[in-house]
Amino acid sequence: GAGVSQSPSNKVTEKGKDVELRCDPISGHTALYWYRQSLGQGLEFLIYFQGNSAPDKSGLPSDRFSAERTGGSVSTLTIQRTQQEDSAVYLCASSADGTGELFFGEGSRLTVL
C-alpha cells in the first residue's frame, strides 16, 4: 500500500496474555519507529529500527516488551504477560532514511482488561 499499515486496529485482551502488533512500513523506508500514546498523553518513544537492527531500545518500558523487524520491512511489537497499564494506542512510523519526515500508521489500540 501507499502508507504505513498497522494491525490489528483494535485489540482487547485479558491481563496476562501475550499480544503481537504488526507494522508494515512504506516500501523502501529504512527506518521504522514504534511509539506508545496513552489516553490524552503525548507520544512515548519505544524503539526504532535502521534496517533490521535496533540500535536504540532504551524506550522499551520493561523486558515484557520486545520488537523485531525482518527483511528490512515488516515489524512486530510483542508484549508478554500484558498488564492494564499497557493499555494505549501503539503507533508505528517509517521514514526514508531515519532523518526528516515520519509517516505514521493509524495505530493499534490495545485494551487490557
Added chain:
Amino acid sequence: SQKIEQNSEALNIQEGKTATLTCNYTNYSPAYLQWYRQDPGRGPVFLLLIRENEKEKRKERLKVTFDTTLKQSLFHITASQPADSATYLCAPYTGGFKTIFGAGTRLFVKA
C-alpha cells in the same frame, strides 16, 4: 538531559485569528525541528521541517520560526479555521535516527 516543552494548556481562538504555538527545548542544539498535526484517533501527520540555518519557513497558512539562541520554535496558523482544530506536536531533532516529540498543544478554533 534533553527536554522538549510545549504549552500544556489548550489554546482557544476565534476563527480568522492567528494561532501561535510554542515549542521550547533545552540541553541540546537540534539541527532541525519538525511540526506535526494529530487529529483524535489518528496518527500524526507531518507539516513542516525547519533547519537551524533557516529563520522562518512558510507553507500556505502555516509559518514556523526557529530561534536557536532562545532555543524556541513558534508555529503560526494565520486566518485560522475550525478545521485547524487538532493537537500540534513539535519534534526537535535529538541526534542519530531517534525522533522524540513534545507532548503537544491542543488547538480549538471556534466558528
